[in-house]
Amino acid sequence: MTDHLRQFLGRAGFAFFTALIGAIFALPLVWFLFAPFNSRAELGLAIPEPFSLSNFRQVLENSFAIRALGNSLIQSVGGTLLVALAATLASYALSRSPLPGKRAVTYVLLLFSSVVSGSAAMVPIFLMITRAGIIDTHLSVILVFAGGLLPTAMFILRDFIDGIPRSYEESAMVAGASPVQAFFDVALPVIRPGVVVVVVWAFVNIWGSFLIPFILLRSAEKMPASVAIYSFYSEAGTPIVTLLAAYALLYSLPVVLLYLFVSWKFGFRFFGGIKA
C-alpha cells in the first residue's frame, strides 16, 4: 500500500511541478492577450474591467506606427520571396549538380552568414549600402536580410533535396521533359514542404529584426514596426504600457496568421518518397 501511496505522491508532485512551470511561461502570454483590451493596463496581470478597445483606437491614431506595419510587410515579404527563390534554385543546383567542392561552398557560406547578419559586420555593411547609393531604401533592408539568411536557407533546403530520390526528375526527363520542366512539374512540388519551412523561418526572422532596419533606414516613413514600436515610449524612455500592449498584439498578428495559413494549407507535412 505504501508503494502505491509513494507512487501517487510522486506523480502528483511531478504534475504540480510541471503545471507550475507551465503557468510561469503562460503568464506573459495571458498578459499579452489581456493588456491590450485594458485601458488601465499595467505590468501586472489583470482582467480587463471594463473590456475596452480604447488602446487600439489610440494606436490607430499614431500614423507612423501604422505605416510601419506596412513597411514591415514590404520588407519581410520582399526579403522572404528573395530568400525562398534564390535558396530553392541554389540548393537544387548544389544538390543535383556534380560540382566539385559544393559541400565546402555551403559550409563556408554558412560560416560567413553568421557574420553578415550579426552586428560585427554592421559597419562594412553600412558603408557598402551607402556606396551602392541605396541607403534609406526598402531594397537595402531586403538585400541585407537576403544575404544573411540565404546560406542557412540553402543549407536547410539542400539537405531536404538531397533526401529526395533523383529518379523523380530522371523519370520526368525520360518521359520527355526538359530539365526546367522536370524541375517545375516534379521536383518543385516535392520540395515544396521544405520551401515552406524556409519561407516561414525567413519571414519570422525579418519581421522581428530591429538592428538592420534601424541602421539602414533614416526616414520615418520607411521604418518597420520593430523600430516603430519605440514610439510608444515616453521621452524619458518609460513604456506607455497600454499602447505598447495593443501595438504588440497587432505586430504579432501577421506571424500568427502566417503559421495558421501554412498549417492549414500545407500542414507542415512532408511527402515522403514512395517505396514498396
Add this chain to the structure above:
Amino acid sequence: MASVKFENVTKRFGGFTATEGLDFEVGDGEFVCLLGPSGCGKTTTLRMMAGLETPSEGKVWIGERDVTRVHPKDRGISMVFQDYALYPHMALADNIAYPLKVRGQPRPERHAEAQRVADVLQIGHLLDRMPAQISGGQQQRTSLARALVTPSDVYLFDEPLSNLDAKLRLDARGFLNHLQRDMGITAVYVTHDQAEAMALATRIAVMDRGRIVQYAPPLEIYRRPATTFVANFVGNPPMNLIEAEARIEGGQLHLQAPGLHLAPLPVPAALATRAPGRLTLGVRPEHLALAAPGAANRIEGRLFANENMGPETLVTVTRTEGEARLTARIFTDEAPRLSGAVAFGFEARHLHLFDAEGLRVPGDGE
C-alpha cells in the same frame, strides 16, 4: 521500335571503372536482360542507354542515330525505375499521363489514353488515387503504365520487380512476358535475378565487373556457360564446380578429385595440343541423381543438408572435410531417407569443362 548499339563504351566514375569496352547490340524487337551481381555495371549500362549517364568513351546508338550526347527526352525511350519514381503529388491518372502532358496533349485526351493503358494493366479503377494510397504491386503497374502510355523505340527496365514480394513478382513477370509477346517491343531489362532473366529474355548479357562475359539466348547460357562465373550465376541452385587434376593418357582425358569416380573421357580438341593441368568440372544439380552402387560415373560425399522443396529435394553433400560441397536436385518421390555416405551419378554428356582461367573448354558437337 529500334535497335540499340554500344560501341566500345567505357564509363568511369572518378577512379572507378563501372563498365569497360562494352560492345554489343540489341536487335529490333529483342528483349535483352542485363544480368549480374550488384556492382557489375548493369544499371550504369542501362542509364547510358537512357542518357542519364554519359559514357567516358565510346558511342551509343539507337536505331541509325548516334545518341551518345543526346538528352534523355530526345531519345525516344521509356523507362521503368526500380523505386517506380511515381510523383507523390499527382493522382495516378496524371502520373500515367505525364509523358503525354509533356508532349502537349490536352487534358481530356491524355486522360482517356491513361485510362486505356490503365485498363489493360488492371488499375483502371484507381486512377483518382494518389500513389501513396495504393499497394506496391499497383504502384509497379502504374510505373509500367506510364512507360507504355507513349510509343517508344526502346523500353528500359531497371530491376522493376525487385521491390515486390515473391508471389507478386511471379505475376508481374508473367505479365511482362505476355506484354513482350503481344507488343513485340524492344526492351532492355536489368536484373540480378537469373530466373527473371531466363523467363523474360530473348537474349541475356551476363555481366561481371563492368564487362559482358557472355551474350546469348537463355538456353545457350544455361547449356553452354562461357565461364565458371556464368555457370555459377545462372541456374538455381548454381552449377556444381569441382576442381580436378587432369592428365591425358592413352588418348583419353583422366580427371581426379576427392570423391570423384569418372570414366576416362575423349580428349576435347582444344586440349589436344596442350597439357591440361588443372581443370574445373561443372555439373548442374538437376543432372545429378542418386547413384546405383558401382555406377561408372559418380561423386561421393557425406550428407550435409537435405532440403525438401515440395516436388523436389535439394541434397547437399561434402566431398572432403571443409567446404567442397555439392548439391543435387532430385524428385522428392525418388528420395529415400538419406544419411551418412551418399553417391550421385551423372551422365558424361552433362559435364562442363573449364580451364584454369575459368573459360569453357568446348566439347564435342559445339
